Amino acid sequence: MNVKKFFNPRNILILFGVGIALVIPLIFKAGQYTMLLMTTVLLYAILASAWNIIGGMAGQLDLAAAAYLGLGAFTTGTLLIRWNITPWVGMIIGGLVATLLAMLIGFPLFGFKVKELWYALSSSALVVVMQSLFMMWNEVGGPTEKYLPVGTSPWYSLRFNDYMPYYYIMLIILVVVLLVNRWIRYSKLGYSLLALGEDEDAVEVLGVNSQSSKLKALAIYSFICGVVGGIFASIYGYVHPAFFDTSMSMEIAILGIVGGMGFIYGPALAAIVMVSFREVLRASLGSQLAGLYLAVYAIILIVVALYQPRGIAPLVERGIKKAQTYFVELTRGRRADIKSS
Amino acid sequence: MDAEPILKVADVTKKFGNLVAVNRASLEVNRGEIVGLIGPNGAGKTTLFNAISGLYRPEEGTVFFKGMNITNWLPHKICKLGMSRTFQVTRAFTHMTVEDTVRVGAYNRFNEKNVQDKVDQVIKVCELVDIRKRVCEDLGLASLRKVELARALATEPEMLLLDEAGAGLNATELATFMDLIKKLNQESQITFCVVEHVMQMVMGLCQRIVVLDSGEIIAAGTPNEISNNARVIEAYLGKRAVHARNQ
Numbered sequence: 001m002n003v004k005k006f007f008n009p010r011n012i013l014i015l016f017g018v019g020i021a022l023v024i025p026l027i028f029k030a031g032q033y034t035m036l037l038m039t040t041v042l043l044y045a046i047l048a049s050a051w052n053i054i055g056g057m058a059g060q061l062d063l064a065a066a067a068y069l070g071l072g073a074f075t076t077g078t079l080l081i082r083w084n085i086t087p088w089v090g091m092i093i094g095g096l097v098a099t100l101l102a103m104l105i106g107f108p109l110f111g112f113k114v115k116e117l118w119y120a121l122s123s124s125a126l127v128v129v130m131q132s133l134f135m136m137w138n139e140v141g142g143p144t145e146k147y148l149p150v151g152t153s154p155w156y157s158l159r160f161n162d163y164m165p166y167y168y169i170m171l172i173i174l175v176v177v178l179l180v181n182r183w184i185r186y187s188k189l190g191y192s193l194l195a196l197g198e199d200e201d202a203v204e205v206l207g208v209n210s211q212s213s214k215l216k217a218l219a220i221y222s223f224i225c226g227v228v229g230g231i232f233a234s235i236y237g238y239v240h241p242a243f244f245d246t247s248m249s250m251e252i253a254i255l256g257i258v259g260g261m262g263f264i265y266g267p268a269l270a271a272i273v274m275v276s277f278r279e280v281l282r283a284s285l286g287s288q289l290a291g292l293y294l295a296v297y298a299i300i301l302i303v304v305a306l307y308q309p310r311g312i313a314p315l316v317e318r319g320i321k322k323a324q325t326y327f328v329e330l331t332r333g334r335r336a337d338i339k340s341s
Numbered sequence: 342m343d344a345e346p347i348l349k350v351a352d353v354t355k356k357f358g359n360l361v362a363v364n365r366a367s368l369e370v371n372r373g374e375i376v377g378l379i380g381p382n383g384a385g386k387t388t389l390f391n392a393i394s395g396l397y398r399p400e401e402g403t404v405f406f407k408g409m410n411i412t413n414w415l416p417h418k419i420c421k422l423g424m425s426r427t428f429q430v431t432r433a434f435t436h437m438t439v440e441d442t443v444r445v446g447a448y449n450r451f452n453e454k455n456v457q458d459k460v461d462q463v464i465k466v467c468e469l470v471d472i473r474k475r476v477c478e479d480l481g482l483a484s485l486r487k488v489e490l491a492r493a494l495a496t497e498p499e500m501l502l503l504d505e506a507g508a509g510l511n512a513t514e515l516a517t518f519m520d521l522i523k524k525l526n527q528e529s530q531i532t533f534c535v536v537e538h539v540m541q542m543v544m545g546l547c548q549r550i551v552v553l554d555s556g557e558i559i560a561a562g563t564p565n566e567i568s569n570n571a572r573v574i575e576a577y578l579g580k581r582a583v584h585a586r587n588q
Binding site for chain 1: 394395396415416417419420421425426428432433434435436437441442444445446448449450452453456492493495496
């Protein structure tokens, strides 16, 4: 690998971001609330980045993230409660179960070319159906919380006394999901998905099997949501049908759109900015006027929709390009200085 | 030239509710030919193209391509067999660059290792080198027409369906576009079926012309035969024109 090429402004920015994320909890010795807040931000960043594959790239307005997340949580939780199977295994099985459900739903939906609003409504309905199902299914769900046992080893049962381990687990998953995003974006699947998001008929006459491509995107997205669901259950220490939360699904889609559909780092960036902002607003305004933070949140969304309809990522991209140009000119100038001296 | 036509459409009918858009249309295209499909607005030309390329399922009739019955095949399978197309209203991937757009087509036959070579080759042939890094939404109509042709060409087709590819182009752009199609036909032996309203393109490019009116094929022949065909003149200009011409 060319070392000089690797250290361009874009990669330096990413490394800087990861570095900051790594040391923040250690430097500031953050309290439990702050750690939970940062873990939540990372959770949304992962889910929004996963949504980017089906929503941002393939252009399918999926609103079922919470269905896959909830299913992953219940699978992981039930395996631990009933058979003492570690969540490390449980979350993978949870991811696979979520993928299976996604395929059962996606196969007919994509086969019949259900898209846009109809796809959004169908996927949103899935969350509601799952919530009702688990509310009635007393053996696994039911109206009361099912608590996860702490066990003898916190690493085995993934049940820690503080949130720091969860934060680092989430950070690792986020990096992996971003790398997966990048790999897909520059692969045959990524180009097909991006084109599919623009015009399905035009892509099909170029030899792209739209149903198969969308199913692949849906499988990857639902698997990630399912895996994250396993950790979600571990963080909260219980499973409950409230995990199938339609507003959460909606928020993930919003973060994906505001971040910049199809841009690798956009949705994660939007999640970091918006979810942090939301939580700060909730903490500061919540006591004065409950729900006011939502109004402020909505205003930000409207402003982005009006002035940056393609999301914040293109804005950041432009900034990086400018920095790159400046960087190149700076190094050229230095070389010229050395030569002249 | 093969004895068997590369494309054979037999008695294809496509309806939308009570409207019969294409009524028992039949046509044959031989390998290596450039065939024009013309007709007044609403004649059913694009509907027939959609039925051939798999975007519509015809109610009746069969479509054979390279001797295989491809009726009701999905568009991507038809493309894999060697047929691609362009669209009447350009359907560019607006947020993708020219190079990435062509790449989508090139993946039809090429893998990660050699896809770039194919992309470079097609971009060069279609004279898109200067704009390869530009996003499609920033391009003018003439460039978009070329990009659509390029992405279809990248699939390595044996036959291309061009749906009003000359519409909206000025004389210079049209001449360049026609030269490109002739070159592709002669050098790469690609068969073309062209839906077109621009008569300069039809007459200057096609070896044979098929005329469609109200969903039915009313004439077929050489450009000279078609330009003197009374039914064709009537379909385009009305009965008075035929009467005036005869006088």
